Amino acid sequence: MRPEILFPLFAEVGSLKGVGPRTLPLVQKLAGPLVRDVLFLAPTGVITRRRTTAIDAVEGQVGVFDIVVDRMVAPNRPGAPLKVRASDDTGFVHLIWFGGSPQHIERQLPRGERRLVSGKVERYNNEVQIVHPDWIVPLDKGEEIPAVEPVYPATQGITSRQVRKIALSALAAAPEFPEWQDAAWLAKQRWLGWRAAIEALHAPSIELDLEADAPVRQRLAYDELLAHQLALARRRRARQITPAPVIRPGVVSEALLSALPFRLTGAQDQAVGEVRRDLASGEQMGRLLQGDVGSGKTAVAALAMADAASSGFQSALMAPTEILARQHHQRLGPMLEAAGAPAILLTGRDTPAERREKLAALASGEARVAIGTHALFQDAVRFDRLGLAVIDEQHRFGVNERARLQAKGDPRTGGVHLLTMSATPIPRTLELTQYGELDVSRLTEKPPGRTPVATAVLPLARIGEVAKRLKAAVESGAQAYWICPLVAESEAVDLAAAAARAVDLRRLLGAEVGLAHGQMPGAEREAVMADFADGRLPVLVATTVVEVGVDVPNASIMVIEHADRFGLAQLHQLRGRVGRGAKASACILLYGGEDGGLGETARQRLETLRRTEDGFEIAEEDFRLRGGGDPLGLRQSGFPAYRFADPIRHRALLLAAADDARLVLGRDPDLLSERGKAIQVLEALFDWKTERAALD
Numbered sequence: 104m105r106p107e108i109l110f111p112l113f114a115e116v117g118s119l120k121g122v123g124p125r126t127l128p129l130v131q132k133l134a135g136p137l138v139r140d141v142l143f144l145a146p147t148g149v150i151t152r153r154r155t156t157a158i159d160a161v162e163g164q165v166g167v168f169d170i171v172v173d174r175m176v177a178p179n180r181p182g183a184p185l186k187v188r189a190s191d192d193t194g195f196v197h198l199i200w201f202g203g204s205p206q207h208i209e210r211q212l213p214r215g216e217r218r219l220v221s222g223k224v225e226r227y228n229n230e231v232q233i234v235h236p237d238w239i240v241p242l243d244k245g246e247e248i249p250a251v252e253p254v255y256p257a258t259q260g261i262t263s264r265q266v267r268k269i270a271l272s273a274l275a276a277a278p279e280f281p282e283w284q285d286a287a288w289l290a291k292q293r294w295l296g297w298r299a300a301i302e303a304l305h306a307p308s309i310e311l312d313l314e315a316d317a318p319v320r321q322r323l324a325y326d327e328l329l330a331h332q333l334a335l336a337r338r339r340r341a342r343q344i345t346p347a348p349v350i351r352p353g354v355v356s357e358a359l360l361s362a363l364p365f366r367l368t369g370a371q372d373q374a375v376g377e378v379r380r381d382l383a384s385g386e387q388m389g390r391l392l393q394g395d396v397g398s399g400k401t402a403v404a405a406l407a408m409a410d411a412a413s414s415g416f417q418s419a420l421m422a423p424t425e426i427l428a429r430q431h432h433q434r435l436g437p438m439l440e441a442a443g444a445p446a447i448l449l450t451g452r453d454t455p456a457e458r459r460e461k462l463a464a465l466a467s468g469e470a471r472v473a474i475g476t477h478a479l480f481q482d483a484v485r486f487d488r489l490g491l492a493v494i495d496e497q498h499r500f501g502v503n504e505r506a507r508l509q510a511k512g513d514p515r516t517g518g519v520h521l522l523t524m525s526a527t528p529i530p531r532t533l534e535l536t537q538y539g540e541l542d543v544s545r546l547t548e549k550p551p552g553r554t555p556v557a558t559a560v561l562p563l564a565r566i567g568e569v570a571k572r573l574k575a576a577v578e579s580g581a582q583a584y585w586i587c588p589l590v591a592e593s594e595a596v597d598l599a600a601a602a603a604r605a606v607d608l609r610r611l612l613g614a615e616v617g618l619a620h621g622q623m624p625g626a627e628r629e630a631v632m633a634d635f636a637d638g639r640l641p642v643l644v645a646t647t648v649v650e651v652g653v654d655v656p657n658a659s660i661m662v663i664e665h666a667d668r669f670g671l672a673q674l675h676q677l678r679g680r681v682g683r684g685a686k687a688s689a690c691i692l693l694y695g696g697e698d699g700g701l702g703e704t705a706r707q708r709l710e711t712l713r714r715t716e717d718g719f720e721i722a723e724e725d726f727r728l729r730g731g732g733d734p735l736g737l738r739q740s741g742f743p744a745y746r747f748a749d750p751i752r753h754r755a756l757l758l759a760a761a762d763d764a765r766l767v768l769g770r771d772p773d774l775l776s777e778r779g780k781a782i783q784v785l786e787a788l789f790d791w792k793t794e795r796a797a798l799d
């Protein structure tokens with residue numbers, strides 16, 4: 104329920120002074136539907152005005168001139184500007200309008216009268232001109248022209264000044280709230296109280312006040328981040344109090360562990376420990392297992408599934424592609440079965456008879472593990488006692504799909520534990536904003552036996568050399584991926600380029616070269632990939648279909664054309680396809696096309712890749728290089744639509760807010776203390792609960 108003190112801010116924006124029927128839709132579009140939204144609409148700039156004269160005026164500054172009107176020159180043809188010639192004691196000032204009404208302008212600037220006129224100074228033939236003056240007043244009204252004027256977002260039909268008026272009437276409606284921030288923290292930061300901060304937001308005096316590190320911005324960003332982290336922490340708590348089956352390791356787990364052809368790494372051991380603690384807690388697990396390609400996530404998941412089987416529960420392992428589901432089934436199926444947990448593979452390609460049989464095995468509980476693709480969500484898929492859902496490459500699935508799988512649990516035994524896995528290491532900030540409700544385990548250590556990948560960055564012009572060395576490698580039994588990205592406007596052009604590259608390479612190498620891309624019929628593509636996986640094809644030219652999960656240990660060379668067009672994370676993933684066997688591996692990043700150039704940021708990005716193979720380090724660096732002020736990029740990386748916070752520039756605040764939120768809810772889960780009550784107001788003010796996209 105919304106606290107009463109917030110009602111004025113949650114009124115419709117139409118109730119504000121200055122919003123009429125014509126401007127209402129414009130304000131709604133600029134700010135949002137509520138008074139609060141206008142209140143949160145920050146100025147984007149500041150105009151500073153100075154009294155000046157025709158001789159002293161500085162180009163680019165906003166000047167206020169004390170002028171006498173000489174005459175008006177109406178446009179002599181359509182499209183020509185309307186001009187007013189004026190002067191002060193030092194020279195001429197030309198005022199210019201495109202599309203102004205002569206009558207209206209003549210009324211404001213009658214011939215022979217003295218006026219104060221303000222506007223941005225341009226110089227033309229060394230005379231001052233002002234296009235569309237922003238103020239024109241008689242001499243005795245000079246104080247109406249503000250010396251400092253915040254600039255608001257505006258749009259066709261509503262000016263910055265109108266928006267400012269509306270923002271100020273929203274400000275008048277803003278109450279002071281009981282302080283929700285910790286007093287000591289507030290004092291340490293030397294931040295203003297909320298009411299004073301929001302007032303200052305609308306009264307910047309210099310551009311610096313608008314920067315992310317201005318104290319007022321920081322205070323409001325922190326409020327916003329804390330509210331968001333509280334909402335996430337609450338969801339996390341809600342999940343934790345959902346009862347779920349108590350799952351403990353047992354005979355199946357032991358049998359599986361001893362059947363694994365390797366010993367767990369320290370990082371795997373730790374992750375298994377974290378998962379086991381969750382599974383045995385009686386609370387529902389929600390855990391994200393992060394680790395580079397090849398870091399050994401599958402073994403962790405397999406042990407969790409074996410634990411479930413040991414405790415009499417079934418598990419589902421969902422993979423985004425059929426190839427991956429098959430690979431999981433091929434590798435895990437026999438081991439699980441031998442350990443006492445029969446596993447079935449469910450894909451879209453089963454015959455009706457096969458499918459019926461598999462579904463029956465799941466429904467009866469005879470099959471303990473279901474491995475599959477989206478086919479697992481379908482209503483016909485029923486479990487006897489589903490206790491654990493594992494989702495591989497979680498970013499490929501939506502929240503709904505995850506929920507549908509979890510809904511297949513048995514109400515008698517409680518919620519279904521969730522383990523999601525991601526091979527895309529993400530920066531801590533993104534982890535907190537996107538997956539704040541999940542607990543995270545990180546596999547930071549690679550299994551032994553992986554060979555480092557030597558990475559080179561070369562211009563595409565040196566492709567001949569690359570092909571020559573590739574030929575030698577292939578002749579001595581190596582296998583290589585050759586990635587051609589989609590870069591042209593038209594996919595057809597790109598595919599043609601990839602096909603042409605395959606032909607080139609066939610000729611240059613004198614060897615078989617396969618081609619796989621996203622537009623091929625699934626069966627055909629999988630046949631090519633299978634030929635490559637089995638070593639029948641030495642070289643595979645591909646668009647980005649190899650991105651996800653496929654494991655070909657003998658492949659030791661990765662060539663990526665137009666590497667500068669890829670995201671760092673994607674390049675890192677692609678490179679992760681090699682270095683999996685005993686052979687020394689190489690990754691060659693070819694940049695540029697005919698023009699061959701490479702910008703500074705692009706160069707730094709590729710250099711990062713050359714320097715390190717640590718996915719977490721690469722993710723942080725990628726993030727840093729993107730810099731702040733890129734809302735589009737940030738949203739694409741999964742950031743919620745913050746109004747004040749910038750996850751890059753406010754990184755430290757975000758980390759602090761996440762700690763703070765968990766601390767607050769840990770100490771006072773129902774928010775009943777003095778600060779707790781104030782925090783309820785904060786949460787309701789930002790209202791992240793209803794901003795679903797931000798939380799999913």
Ligand code: ADP
Nearest residue numbers: 365366367368396397398399400401402550551
């Ligand atoms: P990913 O994290 O990409 O899913 P996988 O689980 O597929 O990685 O593991 C990659 C490869 O490493 C597999 O061939 C697997 O058998 C092997 N592997 C996993 N854990 C270990 C380990 N502790 N020691 C040696 N090899 C391991």
Ligand code: MG
Nearest residue numbers: 400401495652
């Ligand atoms: Mg995997």
